[in-house]
Amino acid sequence: MSTGSFHLALVGAPNSGKTSLFNALTGSRQKVANYPGVTVERKAGVFVTPAGRNVSLVDLPGTYSLRGRSPDEEITRDVVLGRFPGEALPDLMLCVVDATNLRLAFRLVLELKRTGRPMMVVLNMFDIAQRRGVSVDIDKLSAELGVPVVTSVAVRKAGTEELLRRTDEFAARTPQPAQDNTWKTLSIAELKGLQREADRIIAATIRLPEKPDSLTTRVDAVVLHPVAGLLILALILFVMFQAVFSWAQPLMQLLSDAFAALGQLVNDVLPPGLLQSFLQNGVISGVGSVLVFLPQIIIIFLFILLLEDFGYMARAAFLMDRIMGGAGLHGRAFIPLLSSFACAIPGIMATRVIDNRRDRLTTILVAPLMTCSARIPVYTLIISAFIPATQIWGWVNLQGLVMFGLYAVGIASALGVSFLIKFFMWRDYAPAPFMLELPDYKLPRLKSIALGVYTRAKMFLYRAGTTILSMMVLIWFLASFPQPPAGAEGPAINYSLAAMIGHALEPLLAPLGFNWQIAVALIPGMAAREVAVAALGTVYAIEGGKEAADQIGQVLATQWSLPTALSLLAWYIFAPQCASTLAVIRRETGSTKWMVVTFVYMFALAYLASLLTYNVARMF
Numbered sequence: 001m002s003t004g005s006f007h008l009a010l011v012g013a014p015n016s017g018k019t020s021l022f023n024a025l026t027g028s029r030q031k032v033a034n035y036p037g038v039t040v041e042r043k044a045g046v047f048v049t050p051a052g053r054n055v056s057l058v059d060l061p062g063t064y065s066l067r068g069r070s071p072d073e074e075i076t077r078d079v080v081l082g083r084f085p086g087e088a089l090p091d092l093m094l095c096v097v098d099a100t101n102l103r104l105a106f107r108l109v110l111e112l113k114r115t116g117r118p119m120m121v122v123l124n125m126f127d128i129a130q131r132r133g134v135s136v137d138i139d140k141l142s143a144e145l146g147v148p149v150v151t152s153v154a155v156r157k158a159g160t161e162e163l164l165r166r167t168d169e170f171a172a173r174t175p176q177p178a179q180d181n182t183w184k185t186l187s188i189a190e191l192k193g194l195q196r197e198a199d200r201i202i203a204a205t206i207r208l209p210e211k212p213d214s215l216t217t218r219v220d221a222v223v224l225h226p227v228a229g230l231l232i233l234a235l236i237l238f239v240m241f242q243a244v245f246s247w248a249q250p251l252m253q254l255l256s257d258a259f260a261a262l263g264q265l266v267n268d269v270l271p272p273g274l275l276q277s278f279l280q281n282g283v284i285s286g287v288g289s290v291l292v293f294l295p296q297i298i299i300i301f302l303f304i305l306l307l308e309d310f311g312y313m314a315r316a317a318f319l320m321d322r323i324m325g326g327a328g329l330h331g332r333a334f335i336p337l338l339s340s341f342a343c344a345i346p347g348i349m350a351t352r353v354i355d356n357r358r359d360r361l362t363t364i365l366v367a368p369l370m371t372c373s374a375r376i377p378v379y380t381l382i383i384s385a386f387i388p389a390t391q392i393w394g395w396v397n398l399q400g401l402v403m404f405g406l407y408a409v410g411i412a413s414a415l416g417v418s419f420l421i422k423f424f425m426w427r428d429y430a431p432a433p434f435m436l437e438l439p440d441y442k443l444p445r446l447k448s449i450a451l452g453v454y455t456r457a458k459m460f461l462y463r464a465g466t467t468i469l470s471m472m473v474l475i476w477f478l479a480s481f482p483q484p485p486a487g488a489e490g491p492a493i494n495y496s497l498a499a500m501i502g503h504a505l506e507p508l509l510a511p512l513g514f515n516w517q518i519a520v521a522l523i524p525g526m527a528a529r530e531v532a533v534a535a536l537g538t539v540y541a542i543e544g545g546k547e548a549a550d551q552i553g554q555v556l557a558t559q560w561s562l563p564t565a566l567s568l569l570a571w572y573i574f575a576p577q578c579a580s581t582l583a584v585i586r587r588e589t590g591s592t593k594w595m596v597v598t599f600v601y602m603f604a605l606a607y608l609a610s611l612l613t614y615n616v617a618r619m620f
């Protein structure tokens with residue numbers, strides 16, 4: 001990897017600011033958040049130092065020791081020891097330490113020293129430490145630890161100047177005399193010994209403030225309260241879904257008017273024919289019907305990112321530990337499951353922080369049940385078309401409430417499935433106790449929130465322009481060809497390949513109340529869920545002409561019965577996995593078996609849930 005350039009690695013305890021430093025140095029935008037276990041894979045970048053030296057830098061998952069207890073910690077250990085395939089041994093390890101949280105961090109420094117590799121300690125978050133009145137005798141600390149020590153503020157401009165200068169100085173002196181690698185996997189007794197030594201060094205070189213951070217303690221007294229805490233958590237989620245409907249509505253209307261106008265323009269400018277139909281029905285109605293959900297995506301990510309940066313996520317994990325434990329899930333499963341609200345893929349990757357293989361596998365299997373953001377368009381479209389936008393009790397938006405309910409069913413089924421997995425497969429096994437360091441609260445940084453929201457929005461648009469657009473081209477083609485014979489009656493789409501496929505699937509899906517148009521939408525919906533919405537947009541637009549193209553929601557409201565709509569909502573709570581999620585499950589579990597298991601069980605659940613919903617709804 002290092003092609004003549006100086007090679008640095010960022011090592012350190014979780015949540016100490018490694019990725020912030022990585023982003024500051026390389027100008028990347030890797031995910032940063034205020035909870036431990038954000039980074040779960042190795043990320044590489046390059047930069048040039050002030051002295052003009054080319055540096056390659058690798059960011060690593062956080063760890064408290066080199067014991068490699070979970071898949072993410074193994075990555076860090078292997079890179080540090082030069083065992084990671086394709087990764088050169090770092091010329092210098094930057095051991096990032098949160099200056100407000102030193103004990104375990106210094107133990108890691110002492111352990112890393114045993115590898116005999118050159119290293120430098122970076123006292124990060126020095127701004128917070130100073131504000132709290134921590135004072136450090138840097139020279140003495142450096143002498144005690146036996147390695148250079150620099151301070152840094154990774155999130156501030158110019159906060160890394162000293163680090164860069166010292167790195168340049170160090171690099172100018174290399175090669176260093178080789179030292180022995182005396183590291184071997186430490187026993188508990190040895191770790192305790194290192195901890196005593198670390199505590200001694202802290203006592204000798206650092207003066208801590210009389211009173212520890214009182215804001216965090218005061219807020220936690222309420223937020224972690226067994227009753228009040230859970231109520232607050234429920235309230236936060238509730239407000240989030242209300243916001244998704246109420247705040248997004250005007251913006252969505254604007255976007256949907258814009259697409260209608262664009263469709264009109266195409267209609268006026270181009271002569272009737274295949275090109276007009278392709279642009280209007282395939283591209284604008286299809287892709288446009290997904291793009292109008294951008295405001296919703298932005299709002300939901302705004303909430304998630306704010307909570308992440310504030311430091312709330314680890315608290316929520318703590319609160320949910322009892323409930324999750326009852327369902328056989330490890331406390332560490334919380335953050336992966338929560339990440340799955342955005343998308344199951346990062347969620348499944350985040351399970352690498354779980355050390356026990358069974359706990360990790362259970363979490364992977366249920367993560368896709370959490371409602372990912374790709375379901376938002378499907379849910380919103382159907383809810384807007386079938387659930388009146390009335391207020392109940394004067395202030396609760398009924399549509400938002402239904403959305404909240406759908407998320408709740410997703411969560412409940414994840415708990416239920418994990419309970420069954422544990423019950424049938426691993427009854428004799430009790431999860432290890434849950435330990436997660438609660439980070440101090442931090443005021444969310446406007447810039448990083450804005451950047452986070454921007455990145456997510458860009459990803460959504462990119463998907464719309466690639467996956468969804470290409471699927472729409474296919475759907476449009478299937479729905480337009482073959483063209484009806486001369487003198488044929490009824491909408492042209494009835495003669496198309498899409499109709500043939502839809503009709504072929506109808507017997508299977510009719511018990512769920514799905515018509516052939518839904519059947520056509522479900523198949524591409526497995527590639528990516530929001531494609532189902534786009535496919536419905538295209539199919540109904542081709543079938544119904546211009547009016548349908550403008551208002552897919554209204555068309556659905558007249559074409560479907562309420563039981564059909566509810567049944568489709570139930571289907572998408574489970575919705576057999578999207579293709580990329582299945583691929584990640586195979587990669588992370590290292591087996592095709594678990595991928596197939598996930599697909600089959602989710603398909604069965606979706607089918608049963610729809611069958612039940614449709615028939616119960618019809619009785620009323």
Ligand SMILES: Nc1nc2c(ncn2[C@@H]2O[C@H](COP(=O)(O)OP(=O)(O)OP(=O)(O)O)[C@@H](O)[C@H]2O)c(=O)[nH]1
Nearest residue numbers: 014015016017018019020037038039062125153154
């Ligand atoms: N005030 C302040 N905040 C910082 C500093 N460095 C990082 N942060 C914040 O600390 C939190 C954790 O930062 P990350 O860069 O994600 O930490 P990490 O070490 O990569 O964490 P993992 O990937 O979980 O191991 C984020 O909320 C950052 O905004 C700093 O120097 N000062």
Ligand SMILES: [Mg+2]
Nearest residue numbers: 018019038039
């Ligand atoms: Mg990180």
